[in-house]
Every structure is written in structure tokens, then in C-alpha cells.
Amino acid sequence: MRFVDALGVLSKSSSYAVSTEHDLDKNLVNVKENLYVDMPIETDVMELLAKIAEKSQSRKVIFLCGSSGDGKSELLLRAKQKYDNPYIKFHLDATHSFEPHDTAIGTLDKLFREFEAGSHSLVIGINIGMLGNYAEEAENLCIREKLKKYLELKENSEDFNFINFEDYPKFEITEDGYKSEFITRLLQKITSPSSELYQLFLKDELEGLNSADQFKFVNYKLLCNEHVQKVLIELLLKIRLFRNQFITARTFLDLIYELIAKKDYLFNNLFCCNENEILEKSIEFDPSRLRTKTIDRFVIGYELDSLPNDFDIFKQKLKTELMIDDLKDSKSYIRLFYILKFLDMGNNYHKKFTDDFAENLLLNYLEIYRHHIYYVSAKSKSALRNFYNKELINAIRGYINKKAPYLKDDQFLISEYDEYKVISHLKLGPDFSAIEKNQSKNGKGFFDVYIRIKDFSDEKGDPTVQFSVDINLYELLSRLRAGYRPNKNDRSVVVMLNEIVNRLFNFANRSNQINFKSVSNEIKFISEDDCIEVEY
Structure with missing residues (x-):
């Protein structure tokens, strides 16, 4: 049995993609069974x-x-x-x-x-x-x-x-990071030296590297590198969180088949193919689309053939260690630098782009996620107070007050009548008791936030508005704070945001202080002790 034939077992179109009681080829059955991961x-x-x-x-x-x-x-x-x-x-x-x-x-x-x-x-x-x-x-x-x-x-x-x-989610966000036992173990089954596939690879490697199947051997060897696997797992987590893409055993094995078997290098296959439902999403995260000073300088230098000598030295190392020949365009090199970002090699020319590939949004989101899911009062309180007051509530208030950005922290624009703006007063903050009580390790990729309405006390305490935040809503909130205005491409996330705003409006409309403000005048209505005071 040849290595390239055994690879076919991974494909979703293979007759071995679905287990039956009547598989025929015993050798291929053994390859497939060797890939099974008990969970x-x-x-x-x-x-x-x-x-x-x-x-x-x-x-x-x-x-x-x-x-x-x-x-x-x-x-x-x-x-x-x-x-x-x-x-x-x-x-x-x-x-x-x-x-x-x-x-x-x-x-x-x-x-x-x-x-x-x-x-x-x-x-x-x-x-x-x-x-x-x-x-x-x-x-x-x-x-x-x-x-x-x-x-x-x-x-x-x-x-x-x-x-x-x-x-049984495929990803687990832990107290100090994230992991996917399922994907990690499956990759080990595919690439470990004791696996059927690896043994077949060793047997056919010399001949395969000098054949029409060269890419399959180069790509498989690249996939065997644990640093490349780490990048792949990180990318899959992004796809899971941003695009809510469920990763099944069959789609993942088919993904690996597409990465190895297509007639290009693995890093190009990862961002250029669309014959797998995971790869359809990975195209959106193509690092060659990034526009940074370092990447733009590299692209210009590559096109003008004016890159420094250390790039040529690095290319030689690529050829000797990874069997990667000169690539056809700058995009391919950017993708290669991305998948090698955790790997030390040669003069580490690719490390110049490490900051460009930093997943700051993902890392920040996971940090806030952990403080909700693994709430520890002494450790989490400060971080969450900063998140609620300076990020979450600030972004929501900015969205509500986009037509009146001059309003104070506890003021919310609820409507407009001719030249007058109707302003409500609400004091908002995190509800730490609710956060501590509801540490639900749901594994679904979102966390629940709890905003306390301080102005509406009753016998049960201050009312709390609870809603879920996924990474898409978190990203929108971050962009709103930077002055971004949503457009039609943000429709699904804006629907979620508007639902939150409407729930806050229910309290704002019942606030004990309402202001009518124009350019030249302001009238305050304050409810206290069953009386309404009017101030001009």
C-alpha cells in the first residue's frame, strides 16, 4: 500500500468516510482504525x-x-x-x-x-x-x-x-489558555511516528519527493511539525468562535486531506481552497489580506526585487529544511510566515512579522471570557470592573448617544422631539454577585454578562440586565469605542446589540430623572417622594 493511496481515507468523498459493517480493503480499514480517537x-x-x-x-x-x-x-x-x-x-x-x-x-x-x-x-x-x-x-x-x-x-x-x-465541545477555554483535546489527539494520530500514515510516508518519501506527488510529501512533513499544528489549532478556534463553525471528525479529516493533497503548498491550500466547509471560512482569515507597515514594505520590496540579503538566506533554509522552493508571489510568503510564526528556523526572517500576526482581539476576548467563567473575586474583580465600565458600558452608551456624544457618563439619549433631546439618567455597573453565582462553563464560545441598574432598587436588590457576548459582538463593541459606525455587513450583530439597547431603554424610560435639552435650554424633571420637581 502506498502513502498517497492511504491519504484518500481522509477524504469526505472516500468510501471509508462513513463507518459501515462491510468495509472491503483491510489495509485501508487498518489505516482508518488507526486514526480513531476515543473521547x-x-x-x-x-x-x-x-x-x-x-x-x-x-x-x-x-x-x-x-x-x-x-x-x-x-x-x-x-x-x-x-x-x-x-x-x-x-x-x-x-x-x-x-x-x-x-x-x-x-x-x-x-x-x-x-x-x-x-x-x-x-x-x-x-x-x-x-x-x-x-x-x-x-x-x-x-x-x-x-x-x-x-x-x-x-x-x-x-x-x-x-x-x-x-x-462535548471540540474546544475548551481553560483558566490559562485554550485547548482542543480532540483535534490535538487526531493530529497526533495522523502525524506521530508510530502511525500507519507516517510509516507509509517514510517508505515512499524519497521516491515521492521526486514525483508528481511532491506536494503531498512536502505538505505532510510540514503538518507533522507541532509548531505548525499549533497555528492550525489557533486558526480553527477563530473559525469556531467568529463563524460558529462546528468541527466534526469527518470535516476535520477532510480538511487535512485538502491541505495535504491539493497541488500547492499547505499554507496556500489553507487559504485558497473552498472544497471543504472549514476552508470556506478560513479564506476570511487569510493573513495576506492584512495591511500593516511591515507587510506592505515586504510586498513592495518583493515586487521590486529589493529585499535584503537575509531574505535570500532564509529562502535557502526553507529549501534545505522544509523542501519549499521559491514561491510564486508575495502572498504565498506571507501565508508561509504565518504558519511558521511559532517556529524558530535559520535567521528567523519570518519573525519580523510576529506582531502583525498577533491575535490581540482573540486573546483579549479569551481573557474576559475566563474572568466570567472562572470568576475569582480577588483576581477577576479589577479586570471585570475595567471591562464593564470602560469597554462594555462605554461602547453601549456611545452607540445609544451617537447623536449626542457630549452627554455625561450616566446620561442616555432616549428620543428626540423637534429641537429637544430627551435624556434619561441611569447608573450602570457590573453585578459581581450574579457573575460569581453563574459561572457556567458551557463551552459554547460565549459568556454571559450582568449589568446592574443601580437606580432601581427593590426588596430583591438592584435589577440586572443579563445577555450573552460572543466574539463577534465583542469585536463590534471594540470598534464602536474607536468611533466605528455599523453598516449592513454587521446586520446580525447589530440585531443583538439593539436587543440589549431596548432592554436598557425599558429602565431608562422609568428613570427618576428625565432631561429635555435644546441648544439654548435644558429642563430637568426629577421624581422624588411621589413628587416631581422641575428645574430650569
């Missing part, structure tokens, strides 16, 4: 199956839910091999039917009729969309109700258990 979700599935007794009183239905390509079939195939007995029946993919004329819904109805009449437990792999469809169309009304209960409330029934890949 916490598998442990939970196996533990649940182990608890199912062989008597009918403990019968259960287990739904393994998720998105297409996240590994449901692979996991359930392994579970079936381990628990192959008449007391547990498996249906690996609920989008399939047993007969050509049957529908997927009809097949599920048949499975549940057999379940009701039998003494076995039932294990079903199902896409979350299909689960929603079956909750509406199942012939058994009791089953409909149990499925709807899960979809609406995320609750298991006594005899219906749901395990969802969505509850």
Missing part, C-alpha cells in the same frame, strides 16, 4: 450500555445525537462490536431505511414497534435535525412527547436517554 462521549455511551441489564424491566432507548460527520456511526459500530447480544439492538444511522421503498421515518416507526413488542433495548444514531422531524411525525404519540421534552428542555426521560455531541 469522553464514547466513555459515557459505553457506561450507559454497560448499565443495561438483560431483563426487560430495565429496557432503555438511547439516542446518540449530533451533526453529520461527527462520528456517530463509528462510535456505535464500536459499541455494537462490544455489546453484541440479543438484548441490545443498534440502528447506526436514522437517516437510512431498511428497504428502498421505506422512508427513514417509517423505519424508525418499525424499530419502535419492535421495541414495544420485544424485551430488548434500542440504540439509535441520529442527526439532531432528523430527531426534530421524528418528534413531529412519529406514529407513537408517547415517543413524540419524550422527544419534544428533550428538544425543548434538554431533559432525559426515565427510559429515554439522549447523548449529544453538542454537549
Whole structure:
């Protein structure tokens, strides 16, 4: 078996992309099985199956839910091999039917009729969309109700258990950084010296580097570098946070196939291909689109063939160590410098661009995220007070007061009548008790903020406005503070911002002080002790 043939197992178009019980080529099956990574979700599935007794009183239905390509079939195939007995029946993919004329819904109805009449437990792999469809169309009304209960409330029934890949996020933001155990381990399976692929690579390397498949060998060797893998994981985190892109086992393996197998270098494939749903998003983060002084000087120098000698020395090192020949344009070099940014090599010419590739927005966002999720009063209070008062509330107030930027910190423009501006007074600040109480490590890529309305005390304390902040909203807030005005491209994020503003307006309209201000006059209405004082 050749290295280039084994690579095909990674492709989504490969017959090995979905696990079945009838794979043919044993060598390719071994390559695929060598790539399998067992994760916490598998442990939970196996533990649940182990608890199912062989008597009918403990019968259960287990739904393994998720998105297409996240590994449901692979996991359930392994579970079936381990628990192959008449007391547990498996249906690996609920989008399939047993007969050509049957529908997927009809097949599920048949499975549940057999379940009701039998003494076995039932294990079903199902896409979350299909689960929603079956909750509406199942012939058994009791089953409909149990499925709807899960979809609406995320609750298991006594005899219906749901395990969802969505509850096992691929990225974890930790107290001191971030990690993706899934992606890291999968990359290790693909590139470690003990892997099937690596052994095949070593066997074919010399011949492959002098063949039409040269790029495949150069790219694979580049991917084996842990510093390049670190850049890839960071980029995938950005794509996950900014574009809400779920990363499944199948899409990730297909991504690796596209990076290695396309007829260009890995760093160009990473930002130029669109035949993979992750790569469609990575194009938006192409570092060659950056406009900085250092990058622009490099581009001009490259076009004029006037770059210093240390660039030529660095190119020689690229050729001897990474087998990368002279590249065709400056964009390719910028992308190369980007993926090598954590790697020391030669005279480190590429390190001149380190600051240009710094992910300041991402790092700042993760820092505030951690202070919410891992709140420690002594450590987090100062950082969060600064974030709420100088960043979050300041940006929202600037957005509300864009037609009256001269207003003071506690003043909000709520409407205009002819020449008069109607101004409300609200004192806002962070609600630290709510933050400490709600440290939800949800792993969904956003955190909840809690703004306390200090002017509206009641027996339960000051009211609090709570909402979620993802990295897109965080970026918009940062840009608003710098004077940015949203446009139609920001529509989805602005909708979120307007919802927050409207909630604040509910309090602003009930403030105990309202001002009517014109160019030459200002009238203050102050409510106190059931009386309204008027000041001119």
C-alpha cells in the first residue's frame, strides 16, 4: 500500500468516510482504525450500555445525537462490536431505511414497534435535525412527547436517554489558555511516528519527493511539525468562535486531506481552497489580506526585487529544511510566515512579522471570557470592573448617544422631539454577585454578562440586565469605542446589540430623572417622594 493511496481515507468523498459493517480493503480499514480517537462521549455511551441489564424491566432507548460527520456511526459500530447480544439492538444511522421503498421515518416507526413488542433495548444514531422531524411525525404519540421534552428542555426521560455531541465541545477555554483535546489527539494520530500514515510516508518519501506527488510529501512533513499544528489549532478556534463553525471528525479529516493533497503548498491550500466547509471560512482569515507597515514594505520590496540579503538566506533554509522552493508571489510568503510564526528556523526572517500576526482581539476576548467563567473575586474583580465600565458600558452608551456624544457618563439619549433631546439618567455597573453565582462553563464560545441598574432598587436588590457576548459582538463593541459606525455587513450583530439597547431603554424610560435639552435650554424633571420637581 502506498502513502498517497492511504491519504484518500481522509477524504469526505472516500468510501471509508462513513463507518459501515462491510468495509472491503483491510489495509485501508487498518489505516482508518488507526486514526480513531476515543473521547469522553464514547466513555459515557459505553457506561450507559454497560448499565443495561438483560431483563426487560430495565429496557432503555438511547439516542446518540449530533451533526453529520461527527462520528456517530463509528462510535456505535464500536459499541455494537462490544455489546453484541440479543438484548441490545443498534440502528447506526436514522437517516437510512431498511428497504428502498421505506422512508427513514417509517423505519424508525418499525424499530419502535419492535421495541414495544420485544424485551430488548434500542440504540439509535441520529442527526439532531432528523430527531426534530421524528418528534413531529412519529406514529407513537408517547415517543413524540419524550422527544419534544428533550428538544425543548434538554431533559432525559426515565427510559429515554439522549447523548449529544453538542454537549462535548471540540474546544475548551481553560483558566490559562485554550485547548482542543480532540483535534490535538487526531493530529497526533495522523502525524506521530508510530502511525500507519507516517510509516507509509517514510517508505515512499524519497521516491515521492521526486514525483508528481511532491506536494503531498512536502505538505505532510510540514503538518507533522507541532509548531505548525499549533497555528492550525489557533486558526480553527477563530473559525469556531467568529463563524460558529462546528468541527466534526469527518470535516476535520477532510480538511487535512485538502491541505495535504491539493497541488500547492499547505499554507496556500489553507487559504485558497473552498472544497471543504472549514476552508470556506478560513479564506476570511487569510493573513495576506492584512495591511500593516511591515507587510506592505515586504510586498513592495518583493515586487521590486529589493529585499535584503537575509531574505535570500532564509529562502535557502526553507529549501534545505522544509523542501519549499521559491514561491510564486508575495502572498504565498506571507501565508508561509504565518504558519511558521511559532517556529524558530535559520535567521528567523519570518519573525519580523510576529506582531502583525498577533491575535490581540482573540486573546483579549479569551481573557474576559475566563474572568466570567472562572470568576475569582480577588483576581477577576479589577479586570471585570475595567471591562464593564470602560469597554462594555462605554461602547453601549456611545452607540445609544451617537447623536449626542457630549452627554455625561450616566446620561442616555432616549428620543428626540423637534429641537429637544430627551435624556434619561441611569447608573450602570457590573453585578459581581450574579457573575460569581453563574459561572457556567458551557463551552459554547460565549459568556454571559450582568449589568446592574443601580437606580432601581427593590426588596430583591438592584435589577440586572443579563445577555450573552460572543466574539463577534465583542469585536463590534471594540470598534464602536474607536468611533466605528455599523453598516449592513454587521446586520446580525447589530440585531443583538439593539436587543440589549431596548432592554436598557425599558429602565431608562422609568428613570427618576428625565432631561429635555435644546441648544439654548435644558429642563430637568426629577421624581422624588411621589413628587416631581422641575428645574430650569
